[in-house]
Amino acid sequence: MVLPDHEIAHRGRDYAAATPATDIKAVPVRHPGRWIGAAAVAVALAMLAHTIATNPRFQWGVVGQYFSSSSILMGLVRTIELTVMAMLIGILLGIVLAVMRLSPNKVLSTTSWAYIWFFRGTPLLVQLIFWYNLSALFPTLSIGIPFGPGFVSGSANAFITTYVAAILGLGLNEGAYMAEIVRAGILSVDEGQIEAAYSLGMRRSQVMWRIVLPQAMKVIIPPTGNQTIGMLKSSSLVSVISVPELLFTAQIIYTRTYQTIPLLIVASLWYLAVTTVLTVGQFYVERHFAKGGSRRLPLTPLQSLRRKLGEQVKGKSNDPRFTH
């Protein structure tokens, strides 16, 4: 039945009159299924906590003894070094590969495509062992004119130390993944931004560095944070080529003392700690590159603390997006 307009208006008025404007006091719906689920999970957690606390084979004393030992800390520093170096190489290479991939020149774009195809298509472990054994393929390395004479040359073994092999292996592999992340970021920038920049007389490189990449960062940062955390842990793979990073150091100790589990716990705790630091860092980097966005930003812990204390810090930031 279709009601005439005046009839709908009339009934609407009746409905409004029937529900006075008071706060609703209703009995909430119960969720027994959820309660049972929560209880089961709580029991499982309690069992886990109990065994961690009471099973003597965890050897928490040994964990405490080695947690801040100098050899473990040296390994940790080496792990962080590897992560930073490999990510730097990966990000720079990724930008270059992404720009090449989007180039109108077929040689450049195809080369970039093939690089990504190869380095994503073979296992990282294989690549690491390959770089480690590079001297078997090229006993001497030299710098000179292509196909012509060399100026400087030396033994590959002297140049490709295990540490260099590790950084090359991790960084070159990372470049392939970062290239796709950067490319996604570049493609996410509106075409109009690029045209506006060109129409102001900017050159291609200026448009890329001043207009496109800064805006692409919003898309690039979250997966790059992910990649960095992944790299922190992938760096443990270089233990197979005997680079004394965190895991390899722990392995050296436990092959001597047979305290395998506690030393793996030591390494894991450090990986978790660094991951936590990286996660916090990513939060602030993302905020920095959110400039000019229309989305409201989440509060920093400091800001929410101030809010809780009821402190109104006015005039500190007149950008409404930074406050709720």
Next chain:
Amino acid sequence: MCRVVDVRKCFGSQEILRGVSLEVKTGEVVCILGPSGSGKTTLLRCINHLEKIDSGQVWVAGRLVGYREHKGRLHELPENEIALRRADIGMVFQKFNLFAHMTVLENLALAPVLVRRQKRGIVEARAKELLERVGLAGKGDSYPSQLSGGQQQRVAIARALAMEPKLLLFDEPTSALDPELVSEVLNVMKQLAGDGYTMIVVTHEIGFAREAADSIVFMDDGVVVEQGSPHEVIFNPKQERTQAFLSKVL
């Protein structure tokens, strides 16, 4: 100031411009009218070489756009020279295209500092004057997303003016605006026309064209159908096609 000679442009197999010729004198305001798909926007984009033309010539300020003639042959200009010539041609887009990650002041100051290599202090002082001129004094520290469409378009006009262009191109500058915001942009444009800027304006605002234009060009299907003073083209159109179009929009 700007001369377009028998320009043709295809996208794939579709010919968008089929031999367009046009002349704009220094200080003149030319409005281009016409239905969607008639090639107005493409013509504008060809004038500052955002699109490459297939045949014909485009001259701006006495120089060929995108090419150099040497010993009877055309040579494509290198990228940095194309960029330098574009710097003399301001363009205002339908969708504003303000740089989203920069404040209004940074939007205005970027190209003069980067392209013209002018001192930041001088550029920013002039940018503030320009903002005042388009009625946005004090908005320098806002981000584009915090402004209304009309305000953004006025910033875009100020950004084009900051380069001290010899020629201003407007590509349907009010088409993306709410109706109530159209006039604030048109008022700024009328003011520029009065100040003696050379302007080519693609628009659907017949009222603006009648008031501000020195000459009106009516385009359809990739050719100039009719050209003349606003009085001639709008009130006494000779061509049937122009009459049909105007009867729908007036």
